[in-house]
Amino acid sequence: AAKVAGVTVRRWDQALDERSTAFARLGAELRTALDSGQFHMVYQPIVEMPSGRVHAVEALVRWQHPVRGMVSPAEFIPVAEQNGLIVELGAWVLRTACLRLATWRAELGTDAPARVSVNVSAKQLARPGFAAFVASVLAATGLPASCLAVEVTETAVFEGGPAVTALHELKALGVRIALDDFGTGHSSLGLLQTVPVDTIKVDKSFVDDVTAAGRQAVIAETLIRLTDGLGLVAVAEGVETAEQAAALTRLGYRYLQGYLYGRPVADPDFARVPAAA
């Protein structure tokens, strides 16, 4: 670093080096984290309107780092994808989430959510044998295939190839397929023709201002028409206020997810009826 007119000027490549060093360090720590059980899963309700019943839960991974504290998946998932550890981490996530729902079903019977929705990264999906791995997890945990959904991003399937093959194999098993963050990636309506999608998750960015008579509301309305017309299910993500819930319900959304109904926690209370819209 050099001092220019009293200001410390760092060469851009030095800043880049520091960033990639931090990235590499995080990557190495992920290995330790996996081996020493620093990950856990949390579950966020997806409620069905107008009953307010918890229809499904989305499984989200958490990393409790011994020194850094809670590290966001938005920070470490890209690192795990880059260094390949996502395959092992993703396998752990899938096993843990399936086992969790199998246990809830045994304990709670019909009060258990109907489905657990698990995020799957592009790398995991495109690896040969992914569908067979999922089948082995279902067999080992005793969870029916219809109780599992995988959430994949448009970007992951946009490339086509092995990821799309895997989705067809998963579909054949009876696993549901959800397109995550719909409308924010390489959106192509053509995807809905070639990929066996059941559910579209409408991104929070279309929900935030859905109560105002602006573009977001128009997009939210168009997306529910589209999914209804195609016989698909739409889930609105990131619902934080009763006003948003009311606006979405008025547009015809039946499945809502967001802090209004519950934050992701290790052990959600399914008996509690969430605030109705």
Ligand code: C2E
């Ligand atoms: P995502 O799949 O879009 O998950 C939704 C994110 O929005 C979660 O963040 C959730 O906690 C947050 N969220 C839910 N409701 C609200 C709300 O009302 N308001 C706001 N502001 N946020 C809300 P989280 O858990 O930090 O996860 C971030 C991302 O990391 C996820 O986005 C997903 O892409 C990735 N991720 C998380 N867990 C996993 C996993 O097990 N495997 C993979 N491959 N990716 C994961």
Ligand code: CA
């Ligand atoms: Ca998701």
Ligand code: CA
């Ligand atoms: Ca999402």
Ligand code: CA
């Ligand atoms: Ca997201």
